[in-house]
Amino acid sequence: MTPMLRPRAPTDDHPLTKLVLSLVAVGFIALFLLMPLVTVFWEALAQGMDSAIAALREPDALSAIQLSFTVAAIAVPCNALFGLAAAWCVTKFDFIGKNLLVTLIDIPFSVSPVVSGLVYMLIFGLQGWLGQDLRDHGIKIVFALPGIVLATIFVTFPFVARELIPLMSEQGRDEEEAAVSLGASGWSTLRRVTLPNIKWALLYGVLLCNARAMGEFGAVSVVSGHIRGLTDTMPLHVEVLYNDYQYAAAFAVAALLALLALVTLGIKSLLEWQFAGEIAATHSH
Amino acid sequence: MPGFGFSLGVTLFYLSALVLIPLAALIIRPWEMGFDGFWAAVTTPRVLAALKLSFGAAAIAAAINSVFGLIVAWVLVRYRFPGRKFIDAFVDLPFALPTAVAGIALSALYAPNGWIGAPLAKLGIKVAFTPTGVLVALIFIGLPFVVRTLEPVLADLSRDAEEAAATLGATRLQSFRRVILPSLLPTLLTGTAMAFARGVGEYGSVIFIAGNLPGVSEIAPLMIIIKLQEYDYAGAAAIGVVMLGASFVFLFALNALQAWSASRR
Numbered sequence: 029m030t031p032m033l034r035p036r037a038p039t040d041d042h043p044l045t046k047l048v049l050s051l052v053a054v055g056f057i058a059l060f061l062l063m064p065l066v067t068v069f070w071e072a073l074a075q076g077m078d079s080a081i082a083a084l085r086e087p088d089a090l091s092a093i094q095l096s097f098t099v100a101a102i103a104v105p106c107n108a109l110f111g112l113a114a115a116w117c118v119t120k121f122d123f124i125g126k127n128l129l130v131t132l133i134d135i136p137f138s139v140s141p142v143v144s145g146l147v148y149m150l151i152f153g154l155q156g157w158l159g160q161d162l163r164d165h166g167i168k169i170v171f172a173l174p175g176i177v178l179a180t181i182f183v184t185f186p187f188v189a190r191e192l193i194p195l196m197s198e199q200g201r202d203e204e205e206a207a208v209s210l211g212a213s214g215w216s217t218l219r220r221v222t223l224p225n226i227k228w229a230l231l232y233g234v235l236l237c238n239a240r241a242m243g244e245f246g247a248v249s250v251v252s253g254h255i256r257g258l259t260d261t262m263p264l265h266v267e268v269l270y271n272d273y274q275y276a277a278a279f280a281v282a283a284l285l286a287l288l289a290l291v292t293l294g295i296k297s298l299l300e301w302q303f304a305g306e307i308a309a310t311h312s313h
Numbered sequence: 314m315p316g317f318g319f320s321l322g323v324t325l326f327y328l329s330a331l332v333l334i335p336l337a338a339l340i341i342r343p344w345e346m347g348f349d350g351f352w353a354a355v356t357t358p359r360v361l362a363a364l365k366l367s368f369g370a371a372a373i374a375a376a377i378n379s380v381f382g383l384i385v386a387w388v389l390v391r392y393r394f395p396g397r398k399f400i401d402a403f404v405d406l407p408f409a410l411p412t413a414v415a416g417i418a419l420s421a422l423y424a425p426n427g428w429i430g431a432p433l434a435k436l437g438i439k440v441a442f443t444p445t446g447v448l449v450a451l452i453f454i455g456l457p458f459v460v461r462t463l464e465p466v467l468a469d470l471s472r473d474a475e476e477a478a479a480t481l482g483a484t485r486l487q488s489f490r491r492v493i494l495p496s497l498l499p500t501l502l503t504g505t506a507m508a509f510a511r512g513v514g515e516y517g518s519v520i521f522i523a524g525n526l527p528g529v530s531e532i533a534p535l536m537i538i539i540k541l542q543e544y545d546y547a548g549a550a551a552i553g554v555v556m557l558g559a560s561f562v563f564l565f566a567l568n569a570l571q572a573w574s575a576s577r578r
Contacts, residue, residue: 038475038476038479038480039472039475039476039479041391041392041485042485045485046392049384049387049388049392050388050392050394052381052384053381053384053385053387053388053389054388054400056381056384056385056456057385057400057403057404059429060449060452060453060456061403061404061406061407061453061456062403063422063428063429064410064415064418064419064422064453065406065410065418067418067421067422067427067428068414068417068418071418071421106327109323110323110324110327110328113319113320113323113324113327114320114324114328116316116320117316117317117320117321117324118324120314120316120317120320121314121317121321123317123321129324129325129328131564131568132328132332132333133328134564135332135336135564136332138510138560138561138563138564139336139514139557139560140513140514140515140516140533140534140553140556140557140560141412141514141515141516141517141534142514142516142534142535142537142538142553143339143514143534143537143553143556143557146339146537146541146549146550146553147335147336147338147339147553148335149541149546149549150335150338150339150342150546150550151334151335151338153541153546154544155544155546156338156546157338178331181331182331182332182335185331185332201314204314205314208314208315213315214314214315214316217315218316236408239408239409242411243409243410243411243412243413243414244411245411245412245413245416245516245517246412246516246517246534249516249517249538250537250538250541262411263411263412263413263414263517264413266413266414266417267413267521270417270521275421278417279417279418279421282411282413282414282417282418285410285411285413285414286410286414289406289409289410289411289414290409292409293402293403293405293406293409294402296402296405296409297398297402300402301398
């Protein structure tokens with residue numbers, strides 16, 4: 029029997045409903061998601077590939093790229109190690125206040141990026157708690173690398189932990205308990221038993237954490253001070269160029285960030301398709 | 314099992330130093346002006362207009378996303394067509410694309426000479442540099458929250474009740490309204506609330522398309538930045554506290570919602 033002649037199941041939508049809803053869904057995605065993405069590459073190449081590459085080779089652009097990588101290279105491992113420690117103590121032990129701890133770890137996701145930068149200004153800014161002391165000792169936190177790293181750590185704080193906690197609580201404690209009872213130390217249990225079980229989820233969390241760390245704008249914008257060639261990350265450099273009416277150059281840097289986002293999406297989908305069971309139940313769709 | 318003290322210690326130290334103490338600094342700071350000063354700082358016409366725009370536009374964008382997000386999730390879960398997996402993966406674009414990139418792209422797209430802005434301008438509709446532009450950016454940023462929250466629940470939804478409804482003579486629309494929608498409602502509300510919460514605090518994707526006219530298209534996070542640039546730290550913190558308070562109320566409501574939906578399953 030051809031599919032056309034098969035009677036429709038009672039829970040199947042009418043073909044016309046299917047067509048209309050599919051068109052609405054695809055149209056909405058094309059209008060709101062695809063067109064902005066196409067615009068980025070279109071505008072970046074508006075004056076040709078050569079000028080787009082030239083915009084990326086300009087000293088301020090290079091220093092912005094370097095700064096973004098440096099920030100991510102510090103912030104991501106910090107949050108990955110924290111995520112591992114948090115997931116270990118939350119999933120391998122029972123203690124009072126555990127649920128509160130899990131809730132607190134998620135807080136940065138519900139805070140506006142601008143507020144995430146603001147909190148560090150209130151501590152390290154010139155009129156912040158420690159501002160005067162820091163200035164007296166010649167230590168720069170905000171409007172310098174440390175402040176940018178702190179703000180980035182804040183906005184990417186829960187990424188790794190929230191991937192690991194559901195997975196590790198699903199996996200339980202049996203394997204670790206067996207290893208320890210056979211005489212393995214805590215560290216070798218972590219390395220030989222736990223890490224192999226969670227490596228894909230860890231990679232997944234690190235991937236998302238890294239994408240956000242490289243692309244963060246609001247929080248970093250507050251603490252950066254916008255010193256060209258010194259404290260401008262890639263997204264901030266995009267803003268500077270855009271406000272300078274250097275649209276093609278702004279979109280060239282933006283296109284680099286968009287490529288990074290597409291690579292992230294690609295790897296993320298690959299991980300979801302290949303290792304759905306080994307990431308977390310919530311991602312298998 | 315070893316490692317409890319060490320892992321808990323690292324977790325608590327890191328969490329306190331990087332999140333809790335900085336947030337405490339935010340919560341304490343505005344009160345150096347006293348309650349009257351705090352109230353005055355967050356109720357100037359300009360700040361009030363910004364708060365109204367951030368909350369209002371986020372609410373409208375979340376409502377629009379709840380409708381279209383439901384349709385997108387429905388199509389991606391229930392229908393089979395070529396390219397479905399790619400479209401499904403693509404829905405996450407707003408999570409992965411840096412907000413500043415989205416911001417300048419939307420701004421170029423909806424500017425009076427842009428691909429979408431030009432035809433709309435002929436119809437007399439201005440999007441970029443108006444509150445409508447803020448709305449467009451927040452629809453972009455909020456869509457994946459609704460879709461991603463709905464998808465797993467929609468996939469797990471048993472078809473038994475739908476079949477029963479059909480057997481009893483219900484039309485598809487009736488079974489959607491009476492059977493499917495009620496069981497999706499808690500999840501739909503959760504996703505919509507998440508999109509709303511994100512929209513209220515959103516900065517990067519909005520700032521370029523908004524035009525930032527004082528009292529008209531300035532958003533609350535921008536007011537914080539303006540106050541900081543004026544060295545009015547307490548005023549900036551006051552707006553931050555209002556936004557933080559709102560997002561905590563929302564976090565609480567979300568948890569209650571999730572508990573409610575879990576109890577219904």
